[in-house]
Amino acid sequence: MAKQYWLGDFYVDLSRNQITQNTKVQTLAPKALAVLTCLAESHGQVVSQDRLLSQVWPDTVVSPNTLQRSIAQLRKALGDDGKGQSFIKTHAKQGYSLECEVKWQDHTSNSHNKNELPNQEGLKTGEKSTKASAVRTVFVVVAILVFGLWGFSYQKPQPSAGLTFDALHLLTATDDKEFDPTYSPDGQYIVFHRYLGTLCKDRIWAKHIDSQQEIQLTKDWGSYGSHDFSPDGKKLVFFATQACDAPVTQKDCYDLVTLDFEQALHSPQQPNIILQCKQSKVVKPKWISDDHIVMFQKQSERWKLIKYSISDNLSTDLYNPTEGGLIDFAFSPQKHLFAVTRIHSDNQQYIEMLDLDGKLLSSHTIKRPPEVLEHRRIRPNFDPMNDQLIFSTGRQMFTLSYQGEVTKINLPFDDRMIQPVFHPDGDRLLLIKGPYDSDIVKLPLNELQNQNPPSETYESFERSTLGEDYAIFQPGGSLMAFWSERSGEQQLWISDGNTLTMLTDFPTDSFIRGIDWAADGQSLLVNANGVLNKIDLDGKRTIFPMPYAVWQLFQWDSENNTALLEVFDKGVSQYLEYDLNHSTSKSIADTAIKWAAKTADGRLIYKDKLDRFWQPGAVEPEKILDLDHQGDRANSFVIKGHVIYAINSQHQLWSYDLNTRLFTVLGQVREEVDYLTDVSESHVLLGVRMSAKKEVVELTVGK
Structure with missing residues (x-):
């Protein structure tokens, strides 16, 4: 399959995960571009949701919402508002079709200059010299050797463009304390924790972004940990901490609970307990499939990643390195990747990428600029539109590449802000603002x-x-x-x-x-x-x-x-x-x-x-x-x-x-x-x- 093609005046380069129009370059998630390519291969024809899901996410259980998010990202990149549907057309209960001409670029043609786009008729097809062929042959051999020496099967992502922010909006301007904000998978709601007095009793709330209506989701006050959505967006999972009558190794019990989000939007609900933990501290559940939840577990002052099966009521170690210690982790449902920050035996912090099975794909020292103090623990979250992460140190925010490169983001404000979390479309993010x-x-x-x-x-x-x-x-x-x-x-x-x-x-x-x-x-x-x-x-x-x-x-x-x-x-x-x-x-x-x-x-x-x-x-x-x-x-x-x-x-x-x-x-x-x-x-x-x-x-x- 060709790695480059044209959609009207949009040039799609799969090797760089980019769509270019004139001089405007946009970097998109690889899965979104895979959806676009699947549609391009059958342009003018309806491609069913099942076919798109099976072709783009083979051997992986994902919800239709995941596909819908990719379609939304593509429409935004192509300047299609979804109403006119001049590029991607929705066919109710059938699927999607690409409604524009596709011109494939022959992969045997000469590569274009990285600063120029080829014309829509393809590259010049003039006579190729023997010297050019020899140069290409040498290049291919060198490339094969380089990739043969590369220890990982994980392909190194291309660097992403820097982020800039141009507007700040208050979403919960109350006298209360809110923490742990996230977007719902469809991007219509924000969900957050609102605390009573001290940070020990809270309820979980939702707010509809368009109507600004606030909705109390949990019925009673509790001590609830950070939450995460199920892949279909219908449930929340989080830990509820309660005092134990006779603690063995800790003061608190950790109940893993779920909450029916759709029902809670109509009336507050009582969480449903699916797992009780009494012998270790467990935090930060992330729902990675309909049946599996990944979370941090602490035993003997050391954290590890475990994967819990709801149907089997069984947990297994996902990532438990024998040296050093884990600091934090993030999960990207779009990229099907885990990002882990970890301290190695050299006392340096590393960024490590894992696949869904916990296989280590890459490990790189985090290269700190002077603004990121030496012993600051880095807790990043994924940027869904670029192959990078984002983190805050308080008054400053930074991007973090998968290879450990840190870049400061220029911000139009000087307030302390923490817990950055992106919208599924990648066009905005939530933070917590306010002093103690x-x-x-x-x-x-x-x-x-x-x-x-x-x-x-x-x-x-x-x-x-x-x-x-x-x-x-x-x-x-x-x-x-x-x-x-x-x-x-x-x-x-x-x-x-x-x-x-x-x-x-x-x-x-x-x-x-x-x-x-x-x-x-x-x-x-x-x-x-x-x-x-x-x-x-x-x-x-x-x-x-x-x-x-x-x-x-x-x-x-x-x-x-x-x-x-x-x-x-x-x-x-x-x-x-x-x-x-x-x-x-x-x-x-x-x-x-x-x-x-x-x-x-x-x-x-x-x-x-x-x-x-x-x-x-x-x-x-x-x-x-x-x-x-x-x-x-x-x-x-x-x-x-x-x-x-x-x-x-x-x-x-x-x-x-x-x-x-x-x-x-x-x-x-x-x-x-x-x-x-x-x-x-x-x-x-x-x-x-x-x-x-x-x-x-x-x-x-x-x-």
């Missing part, structure tokens, strides 16, 4: 003890409309250190209550996870962008080189220059006490933990993922039984001397003396308090949630 507004509250301890219930409002310390966190008192001084986004990026700040000073100048889309003072109060250790930075009060910065990314700084012992850390090494979390002078480390726990700190006399205390407190024992760690059910409020806790301070799920601030085993409730805090960050002899510092407005927006791809 948290404040720092400094309260006298006696005020907490004397107020039950707590006061109706808290006065913020250094109020802003963006995020503040990790506030800690200066040892022996009057300063307080914290991070703030008030400058547009997370930076380290200090304040004495009157003067506010920014100590750092970290780059765009920086993230800070952990701050601690030196014992003398003259410097701080900051975990910024996965790197430990010592920051002096005069702004001098010292970086501690490490062989892996730091995920969380728990505590810094400046006198011995050691730090308690969670690190991400070869794709797996480890919990270490790290010697910053000698670059050596030792494990502090053989299980996953949320927080760790040492007492003044060096005893290690940590809280595990089940919110249980542990301390060293003679042979193995011992659980602190007095603190059962007291660690449910937040990840962190504070140790002063030999006393633990934290907030529980009843919003009570408590203390526990490890020497006397005395447990004391110090007072009640408001529900919007996220957690305790520090304690002094007279005051406490609290992280308080002011607002967490998130809304769904839509970006239009530029023409």
Whole structure:
């Protein structure tokens, strides 16, 4: 079959997945062009849907909606609005026909210059010289050798044109928080999660794009994970998390549930449980066929891709590499491909392409430009119209090729946006926009003890409309250190209550996870962008080189220059006490933990993922039984001397003396308090949630 042909004045080049008219070049999905070619081979005749599906998607179960999306993409590329149907005509209940003249280009003819299009009568057929034939022969031999040495059967896609965006539209301008937006397969609805108060209770909603009508889909409040549509667009699948009565290895159960989307559009529905998971964490289901769902499963701090059969009620490993760790995955129903971001044993992030059976098609290091910080975890989604992916780092968006090339997208705005998801037609995409507004509250301890219930409002310390966190008192001084986004990026700040000073100048889309003072109060250790930075009060910065990314700084012992850390090494979390002078480390726990700190006399205390407190024992760690059910409020806790301070799920601030085993409730805090960050002899510092407005927006791809 010829690889190039003409449809009127449109030149179709299958070798490049392109349609060209004059100088306008459009790159289309290979499957869409395969549909066009199938119609072109029988132009003027009706080709049934069954024939198109079997010819373009052989040995694959797909729905008619998939074919309809390809037809819509073709009509858009050909400038056919679907009403006049001057190119592709729909025959009700029969199929489609191509209603224009087709001129095939002889594949034995000379190739045209890549900057020129051949005329519609074909290439010049003048006499071919022996020299030209010899050159072509050599070229063919070299090409065969190159492809013979290529290790994969997967054909490398052609580079795609860069993306531009020209318009931004608000879709859910409410006071609520929306997350996980997607389009329905037919592109008529957006579906999203709307949260109540904190990010633990939500309902799933739909919104009709044309009428703007919002529809509640789930009947009750729940804790629902990200959703995905069935291939026919009639059902949703997602995880519903519930508290277990007697957890074995985790605190939550994960029920895989489905929801009848068509029925829910008329009245809210109760999800139907199809699978219960109690021994591992399972997230992000993707419906790849009528009977199969692929999802992430976590066991022993390592993720793998599994495929679940609904009819057999059986799961099998789809992709479970023995080295490194998986970060995220995306699935393209148009291309029948998985894209996986993964950390290898060299601690570099890779982009890997898999087929439907989990076979590795390609693996390439992600080549980061300076704007993408070294330890940023990349979570891309597919661009349905081009052989590339897209991801966001917050204020910036990038395309990612299948070969790991990263290109920055020039955006007409400077807002933080996450979770980019394309419309099936590829002409627009959804994102989540909006800041998380948290404040720092400094309260006298006696005020907490004397107020039950707590006061109706808290006065913020250094109020802003963006995020503040990790506030800690200066040892022996009057300063307080914290991070703030008030400058547009997370930076380290200090304040004495009157003067506010920014100590750092970290780059765009920086993230800070952990701050601690030196014992003398003259410097701080900051975990910024996965790197430990010592920051002096005069702004001098010292970086501690490490062989892996730091995920969380728990505590810094400046006198011995050691730090308690969670690190991400070869794709797996480890919990270490790290010697910053000698670059050596030792494990502090053989299980996953949320927080760790040492007492003044060096005893290690940590809280595990089940919110249980542990301390060293003679042979193995011992659980602190007095603190059962007291660690449910937040990840962190504070140790002063030999006393633990934290907030529980009843919003009570408590203390526990490890020497006397005395447990004391110090007072009640408001529900919007996220957690305790520090304690002094007279005051406490609290992280308080002011607002967490998130809304769904839509970006239009530029023409």
